[in-house]
Amino acid sequence: MKLSRETLSGLYGNEALQLPLKSCFDLPEKVLQFGTGVLLRGLPDAFIDKANQEGRFNGRVVVVKSTGNGSTTAFDEQDNLYTQCIRGIEGGRKMAVNIINASISRVLNAASQWEQILACATNPQMQVVISNTTEVGIVYVEENIHTTPPASFPAKLLAFLHRRYLHFNGDETKGMVIIPTELIPDNGSRLKEILLQLCVFNELDTAFTDWLHNSSDFCNSLVDCIVPGASDLTLAYEDDLMIMTEVYRLWAIETSSERVKQVLSFHEADAGVVLSPDINIFRELKLRLLNGAHTLSCGLAFLAGLDTVKAAMNQESMAAYIEGLMMQEIIPAITDRHIRHDAAIRFAGAVLDRFRNPYIDHRWLSICSQYTSKLKMRVLPVLLRYYERTAQVPALISLGFAAHLLFMRGDTTYSVSDEYAGWYREQWQLHSPETVVKNTLGNEAVWGHDLTTITGFEQLVTVMLKALLAEGPAAYLDRIAAEITIS
Incomplete structure (x- = not known):
């Protein structure tokens, strides 16, 4: 019928x-x-x-x-x-x-x-x-x-x-x-x-x-x-x-x-x-909390063996990372006289519900497409604003950047779809992890900024990248998540 x-x-x-x-x-x-x-x-x-x-x-x-x-x-x-x-x-x-x-x-x-x-x-x-x-x-x-x-x-x-x-x-x-x-x-x-x-x-x-x-x-x-x-x-x-x-x-x-x-x-x-x-308020909330959280999480989740957003939200450590990222670092950076704190909290709650949707299989590898340009557009303004307001380096955003660098190294199990894929591959072939971080964050042609001028950012990303390499993304994520407290 x-x-x-x-x-x-x-x-x-x-x-x-x-x-x-x-x-x-x-x-x-x-x-x-x-x-x-x-x-x-x-x-x-x-x-x-x-x-x-x-x-x-x-x-x-x-x-x-x-x-x-x-x-x-x-x-x-x-x-x-x-x-x-x-x-x-x-x-x-x-x-x-x-x-x-x-x-x-x-x-x-x-x-x-x-x-x-x-x-x-x-x-x-x-x-x-x-x-x-x-x-x-x-x-x-x-x-x-x-x-x-x-x-x-x-x-x-x-x-x-x-x-x-x-x-x-x-x-x-x-x-x-x-x-x-x-x-x-x-x-x-x-x-x-x-x-x-x-x-x-x-x-x-x-x-x-x-x-x-x-x-x-x-x-x-x-x-x-x-x-x-x-x-x-x-x-x-x-x-x-x-x-x-x-x-x-x-x-x-x-x-x-x-x-x-x-x-x-x-x-x-x-x-x-x-x-x-x-309606720019709604665009900003979506771009930073939904799209920004997606972008900062995609490489880390994928490397930790979590294929979909749904799977990530069902894994305690990754779910804690995503929620902590929104509540502790993105929201403090974007709220002002235009975007109220309570409105941002409500929007973040709705985003978390969306991420938990059991009916949708949204694959992290798809979200990783054009990873670098997404970080620049969706996340970089948040990083700069957070540092400007607090004079501190946001730890969870830094971990997202470290995971990005590791993902962009690539391997035979997945393909990297990114306009800068060749550049990253060459960096990893020629340099140590410390130099890869330094050359990447200092590349103004990529970011429009020299990110090594953010005091402590290069150092923290380097420490986290080396920990991801030494411990493995899943184990390191568990250790980081244990330190996240959601109020």
Whole structure:
């Protein structure tokens, strides 16, 4: 039995499922979404569906399939229904929920149904545009927006907005709220900038450009939710669109506009949607506590024989290292008048729950990819700020750097995927561990800083590297973990 509206009726009464209200299928189309991917279906579409069930947003999503790869057959066969299986830990407790999502009304293929997509621009109830076209989707390409269809996502969006402007005769109330979720900084601002460039290239009239600039809201946003494969899950029916998401979810949208807040009324249904005049706080917390902790731990955990994040959190010493790293060194370095200590503690707690998720096999070796550049971007600012504030060298961060150096030596059991892999290999072939530390930390071309100028850092990393070599990563980690006290 395949999931569809016809088979849905036989599922009502199934206590293992959260099913959509029948009235949801009659709601008007309010959202145009560029992208069919699992992140959009697991986050924005999930928030919209939840709000619809509560009678808050009352609108459905028209999805645009922009790429030529794949088809819309699975969506057509299932009447655009799909199951979201939420799995993870929240507040220390396992959570497993299955929700049939009815937020999507149609999936249209840009290559063959472009006129139907443009017709959505004439819908007076259409209010929101969402996108996730990957980071390379938000790029400026000089092209005619009247092509059927334009190639790039920005040109497609501009064609849609131009059709809307013409149909409603420049009505200022018919502008859209546009929220890209692509993982680039200031994604909304960048998208708007590209559209204005395309206006010039296409010689569109000034009145339209003014309407675009003043009547539509381009919001920067940040999404954070792991959407792994769901192949191991089984249901009482067949669902080719089933997805699994972790419990944690965040969609931070940057706005101070009351109009935008009213349009995005689905934010009232879930605390995971945050409307804020400044979302950089959320980006900083994620970058330092989640990504930074991942990066500092990956080499150490892998070398200690722990293949996955889940396995690391089930091993007492590694779990103590990760928690100590966050609570004792990262949080003291990043909290200030913008990031409160209590907010950082709560975020760290959520990150630890995410790391413990028994349903996700996140491999440390994958996290080690481009290890050096990740350390520079995610960790170096924390190291410098910690030293600036305390005049001390952070021991657990130092251990993370020592493990990085040992990992980058490489061996026959794993491959190193890093732009500096050749340089590190040469260092280990030619020099002693002490010299490897000195040459690495002093390499300003790598770090943008001479890290040997941090008093005591080179010495501590050297001691720890030699201990990792002499005792073995697992044994040395046990010794370090015994000295960590989590308050």
